[in-house]
Amino acid sequence: MHIPDGFIDGTTSAGAVAVAAGGLGASLRRAGQVLDERRVPLAGLVAAFVFAVQMLNFPVASGTSGHLLGGALAAVLVGPAVGAVCVSVVLVVQALLFADGGLSALGLNVVNMALLTAFGGYAVFVMARRLLPRTSSSVVVASGVAAAVSVVISAVAFSVEYAVGGTGTAAVSTVAGAMVGVHVLIGIGEGVITGLVVGAVLATRPDLVWGARDLALGRAPADSVHEGVAS
């Protein structure tokens, strides 16, 4: 999902830098309000984990792979604002250290893979939780759904950027159709993996899951732990 240099024209890329800077600035301000002592190392861990899983490309169709974007996962674990910052750090490290994702496309990539997945994914998570019972299993299911949808949101965002400033000659509808099609498949993988990871954290330290704060898990007896394992 990393956009390389040259796919999207300079004007559109510069516009995306402005959007990314605005979104990241707001996220950092919000992060300052919610970060307590424990969430600092926790956010570091979430970013490191997202970096690791982004390296794990899984096959989705003939000759095509996908990897976790991790924005929805990060948002469920540490909140959308801190989560967006975490994934942005991952994208910067990837671009500067590993030449993955174009430097001129960094704004686009932050918008698509950090801001939209974290905030868009978290919005889906909140909606899904409203429709589901107030249990930790619901948190797992809602995380998976949010993660799956977040990948499609990201694919749609690229298609919009291609429509605005794409340098290629292929029709926008062709690109958008192909992007959404393959990312529905990748999204299913992202949803399953995200659900598994959130389930694992709920099983070990449910009190650390931002998206499950309302359930006050972890202080209560161990039933919540068992539920987390089962789901």
Add this chain to the structure above:
Amino acid sequence: MKGRSRGVRFGAFIVGGLAVALALAVLVSPSASNDPDGLNKVAMDKGLADAETDHALDDAPTAGYQVRGVDDERLSTGLAGGIGVAVTFAVAGGVMLMVRRARRSTPARAVQQ
């Protein structure tokens, strides 16, 4: 087995989580699929990839998730993964620490600097 209702200690959770991230990046990532990801595949199929220009940092010592000088491809990928996990943890943790400190010092001296 679980004596504590709150599960593992916070420090143990962070260390354990980092160990899992390192294991995934160092040991598992060399076995990940080498096929192009969704966007790259679409770009190749639909002719977008022709427009791709070189990355300015293609000569970086860890470009392409390969550590220069390490010829074994799997080892090289794993090493790059380990470096990435460590650097990402440090940078993200550092950013969060600064954000938290900035926030706490704001009321006292809001306009300075």
